[in-house]
Every structure is written in structure tokens, then in C-alpha cells.
Amino acid sequence: MDNNTIDWAARALAAQADGRAFIGGRRVASASGETFDKHSPIDGRRLGAVARGALADIDAAVASGRAAFEDGRWSRMPPAARKKVLVRLAQRMVECREELALLETLDMGKPIRDTLAADVPASARCIQWYGEAIDKVYDEIAPTGPGALALITREPMGVVGCIVPWNYPMLMASWKLGPSLAAGNSVVLKPSEKSPYTALRLAELALEAGLPEGVLNVVPGYGHEAGEALALHMDVDAIGFTGSTRVGRRMFEYAGRSNLKRVYNELGGKSANIVFADFADLDRAAATSAGSVFYNQGESCNAPTRLFVQDTIADEFVARIAKHAAAWAPGNPLDAGSPMGALVDEGQVKTVTGYIEAGRREGAKVVSGGERIHPVAGGCYVAPTVFDHVGNGMTIAREEIFGPVLSVIRFRTEDEAVAMANDSSYGLQAALWTSHLDRAHRVSRRLRAGTVHVNQYDDDDITVPFGGYKQSGNGRDKSLHALEKYTELKTTWIRLEA
Numbered sequence: 001m002d003n004n005t006i007d008w009a010a011r012a013l014a015a016q017a018d019g020r021a022f023i024g025g026r027r028v029a030s031a032s033g034e035t036f037d038k039h040s041p042i043d044g045r046r047l048g049a050v051a052r053g054a055l056a057d058i059d060a061a062v063a064s065g066r067a068a069f070e071d072g073r074w075s076r077m078p079p080a081a082r083k084k085v086l087v088r089l090a091q092r093m094v095e096c097r098e099e100l101a102l103l104e105t106l107d108m109g110k111p112i113r114d115t116l117a118a119d120v121p122a123s124a125r126c127i128q129w130y131g132e133a134i135d136k137v138y139d140e141i142a143p144t145g146p147g148a149l150a151l152i153t154r155e156p157m158g159v160v161g162c163i164v165p166w167n168y169p170m171l172m173a174s175w176k177l178g179p180s181l182a183a184g185n186s187v188v189l190k191p192s193e194k195s196p197y198t199a200l201r202l203a204e205l206a207l208e209a210g211l212p213e214g215v216l217n218v219v220p221g222y223g224h225e226a227g228e229a230l231a232l233h234m235d236v237d238a239i240g241f242t243g244s245t246r247v248g249r250r251m252f253e254y255a256g257r258s259n260l261k262r263v264y265n266e267l268g269g270k271s272a273n274i275v276f277a278d279f280a281d282l283d284r285a286a287a288t289s290a291g292s293v294f295y296n297q298g299e300s301c302n303a304p305t306r307l308f309v310q311d312t313i314a315d316e317f318v319a320r321i322a323k324h325a326a327a328w329a330p331g332n333p334l335d336a337g338s339p340m341g342a343l344v345d346e347g348q349v350k351t352v353t354g355y356i357e358a359g360r361r362e363g364a365k366v367v368s369g370g371e372r373i374h375p376v377a378g379g380c381y382v383a384p385t386v387f388d389h390v391g392n393g394m395t396i397a398r399e400e401i402f403g404p405v406l407s408v409i410r411f412r413t414e415d416e417a418v419a420m421a422n423d424s425s426y427g428l429q430a431a432l433w434t435s436h437l438d439r440a441h442r443v444s445r446r447l448r449a450g451t452v453h454v455n456q457y458d459d460d461d462i463t464v465p466f467g468g469y470k471q472s473g474n475g476r477d478k479s480l481h482a483l484e485k486y487t488e489l490k491t492t493w494i495r496l497e498a
């Protein structure tokens with residue numbers, strides 16, 4: 001696709017994007033008939049009307065999922081048959097790669113080069129991986145002795161509610177759908193009101209791939225309406241939530257106020273990235289450190305936004321970071337050459353520029369960026385911003401900004417770096433750069449985070465768990481461990497007569 005083709009196709013797609021809910025295997029308007037308008041952050045263009053799902057729609061979706069679960073059309077299908085459907089779904093996603101990528105880019109503003117090369121393939125791989133895994137997972141027999149046969153089996157839970165954010169709409173949905181569907185559950189998925197389109201399209205592709213009607217239902221709508229109704233629902237067995245720590249807290253409240261459903265939260269982050277002076281390739285460390293913060297407009301939960309640099313190399317390293325930051329200048333996300341796109345909406349621009357103001361006010365020094373820019377008229381763009389001389393107590397070092405803002409904090413000793421890195425309410429990820437093997441092991445053990453990267457930040461695979469310590473969440477997405485969230489553990493004790 002050349003750039004013109006992308007924009008032309010994008011406009012055509014935007015005109016036909018279908019924002020209706022998907023319940024019981026078909027597209028439906030919301031029960032109330034209400035909709036909300038969805039605009040693209042690229043340039044403010046209207047993408048269409050989206051069903052404003054609420055309690056009645058969630059009730060219908062949960063009932064549809066429950067009926068499917070109880071009659072066993074999916075829950076009792078042999079794992080090898082479920083595998084075939086999920087692998088076909090992954091194939092359909094790859095076949096529809098350009099359409100899905102365009103929808104995602106239009107919806108939430110990330111560059112088309114990333115939705116094409118990363119979001120769609122990674123989402124498809126996730127669905128495929130869980131499909132292929134599910135007929136290779138064995139249950140257990142307990143070592144109880146000769147008088148009994150005690151089976152320990154994992155069973156699907158029933159109806160799983162999935163509530164996902166807008167920063168990786170398709171990927172976060174896939175991280176929930178892959179394991180929950182593979183395990184045999186029915187699902188009601190509530191995408192973010194800021195990015196509903198790819199989730200709705202995935203449900204159609206799943207039906208085409210052979211997923212029985214009613215197994216996957218998608219209800220778009222606002223968090224306090226559709227999201228709250230789903231999380232409070234008495235017939236939902238588990239909630240897989242990805243989003244902010246503020247809303248994740250409410251998920252536990254909803255469970256407590258309703259049926260004590262299982263709650264698995266994947267929440268915010270303020271990840272620490274420690275660069276020791278002994279690391280041999282400082283330019284690679286600088287390029288990766290900048291890229292990992294500015295990728296996806298800085299709207300990544302695991303972005304390493306607190307950069308701890310050893311004082312003896314700090315001036316030189318900050319200069320390198322500023323140089324690499326310049327390469328991330330935002331452009332039209334539909335232009336295949338743009339490394340950075342638009343923030344998701346005006347509200348996010350206001351939040352991010354508010355934090356930039358707070359950083360200045362509290363005495364940090366802007367060495368790059370620091371303002372809103374306008375590469376496309378009517379769009380939501382902020383320049384990649386680097387602050388130097390940040391204190392670990394400043395607002396920009398404590399709170400998740402969720403935009404292209406990097407805070408550089410200088411340290412002297414290893415102990416000081418570890419103490420500051422761990423001094424955060426979050427614990428999603430962390431990184432360290434060193435050429436000493438013993439330091440790499442020592443520091444990575446001391447860092448309180450779900451993933452610790454050593455001498456890299458971007459490497460990743462569906463085979464490893466993703467999730468956080470502390471207020472970054474509980475439970476883990478990805479890997480076989482995610483199956484634990486969407487299954488109940490059953491003991492069947494059979495007495496054997498001698």
C-alpha cells in the first residue's frame with residue numbers, strides 16, 4: 001500500500017465501520033437504541049455511531065453466553081476441535097490484516113506500520129498459540145495411595161467478562177480471548193469506548209471461523225455503564241480486566257458487591273530502567289530506552305518511563321537520549337513512514353500536557369519536546385518529551401502519564417538505584433543495563449516487578465507471562481499460566497475397593 005492508498009482505503013473503511021454490538025452471533029443495536037459518535041484522533045474525522053451498551057445489553061450478552069456454556073456447544077467440544085476453530089480464526093485475522101490494521105489506526109491513532117507489522121500479527125499469533133496449546137495440556141492424578149483415584153482437573157469457569165483498554169485494543173482483547181476461549185468458556189467482551197471497532201470485527205471473524213453462536217459476545221459502551229454492568233453481573237464467573245489501577249480497584253469492589261467473581265487485573269505501570277556506567281554499548285541502551293518509551297505514543301503500560309542513569313555517564317547519556325527522541329517525531333499515522341502517531345483523544349492530550357507542566361513547575365528540565373504539535377490539522381499529537389534532573393518524588397516520576405514523556409533520574413550507587421526503582425506503587429516491569437553478569441543477576445532479583453529485562457527492553461513472546469507486582473495487578477496474561485485464570489480446579493475423589 002502506498003500512502004495515498006492507505007488514506008483512501010481508510011476513508012472508505014471509516015464510512016462503513018460497524019459500531020453495533022455483537023450478541024448471540026449477530027449484530028444488534030443497543031436495547032435502548034442509543035449510540036455515541038466515535039471520532040478518529042488522527043484528524044478528528046467522524047468514524048461512525050457506536051452502540052451505547054448498558055445493563056439490558058449486558059444481560060442479553062451474558063444470557064447468550066450462559067446458554068452456550070450450558071448446552072456444551074463449545075465448553076464440551078473436544079480440545080482438538082476447539083483448536084481447529086481458534087487456528088482458523090487466527091488465519092482469518094491474518095487474511096484481514098489490512099482491514100484490521102486500518103480500523104485500529106483510525107480508531108486510536110497508532111501508526112499503520114505498527115498495526116500492520118505488530119498488532120495484527122501478534123494478536124493472531126496469540127489466538128493461534130492458545131488454540132494449538134489447548135489439546136496438549138494434561139490434567140493430574142494425585143499420589144493418594146492404592147485406595148483411591150484422585151483426579152485433579154481444570155474446567156472452564158462459565159461466562160467470563162473481559163474489559164479491555166484502548167492502547168492495544170486488539171492485542172489486549174486477544175490476550176483475554178485466547179486463553180478464555182481455548183479453555184472452553186463463553187465470553188462477554190467490553191472494549192474501550194475509545195476503540196471499539198476491532199473487537200467487534202473479531203467477533204464476526206470468529207463466527208466465520210466456526211465459533212458457535214453465543215460463545216463470544218461483544219458489547220461496546222462506556223465503562224460506568226456497560227463495564228460496570230458486566231463486572232457487577234451475578235451470572236459472570238470471572239472478570240479479566242486490563243486498564244488503569246483506579247478502575248482495577250473498582251473491579252474488586254464490584255466482585256465484593258455481587259457474586260465474588262474471580263477478578264484478574266492487569267493495571268498501570270511506571271517501570272524503572274537502570275543504566276549502569278559499566279554497560280558496553282551505551283548507544284544501543286539509549287536507542288532502546290527512548291524507543292520503548294515513545295513507541296505507541298508512550299501509551300504502553302510497561303513503558304520504562306523512569307530512566308535511572310549512573311551519574312558518571314549521565315550528561316553523555318541524556319544527550320544520546322535526546323538525539324534518539326528526535327527520531328520519534330509524530331506524523332500522520334496513516335503514513336507508513338510515521339514512527340509515532342496520535343494520542344487517543346483530546347482528553348489524553350490534556351492529561352499529558354498537564355503532566356509536562358507539572359514537571360516544569362516542580363523543577364525538572366525539559367531537554368527535548370515538551371509541547372503539543374500539529375502534524376495533522378485537528379489531530380491529537382504531543383512531541384516526544386525528555387525531562388532531565390527529575391527527582392523520584394516528583395509527580396512525573398510517581399504517576400503514570402501514559403504519553404510520550406520520559407523522566408531521567410540520576411543515581412550514584414547500585415543500592416541507591418534499586419531503592420529508587422522499587423520506590424513506586426507500581427511493579428509491572430523493570431530493566432537494567434550492565435556488562436557484569438553478577439550485577440545482572442543480583443539487581444534483577446532485587447527489582448520488584450513482574451518482568452525484568454536485562455540489556456534489552458523490546459524482546460517479547462507469547463510464551464512468557466505478562467503482569468505486575470504491587471498495584472500493577474494480579475494474575476498474568478500470556479503463556480500457559482493465563483489458563484489458570486479462566487479455569488476452576490476440581491478434585492474428583494474415587495474410592496477404589498481392594
Ligand code: NAD
Nearest residue numbers: 164165166191192223227228243244247266267268269301
Ligand atoms: P481505564 O481503566 O480507564 O479503562 C479500561 C476499561 O475499563 C475500558 O473498557 C473502560 O470503558 C472500562 N471502565 C472504565 N471505568 C469503568 C467502571 N467504572 N466500571 C467498569 N469498567 C470501566 O483504562 P484505559 O485508559 O482504557 O487504559 C489505560 C490503562 O490501562 C493504563 O493505566 C495502562 O497502564 C493500563 N494497561 C495495562 C496493561 C497491562 O497488561 N498491565 C496493558 C494495557 C494497558
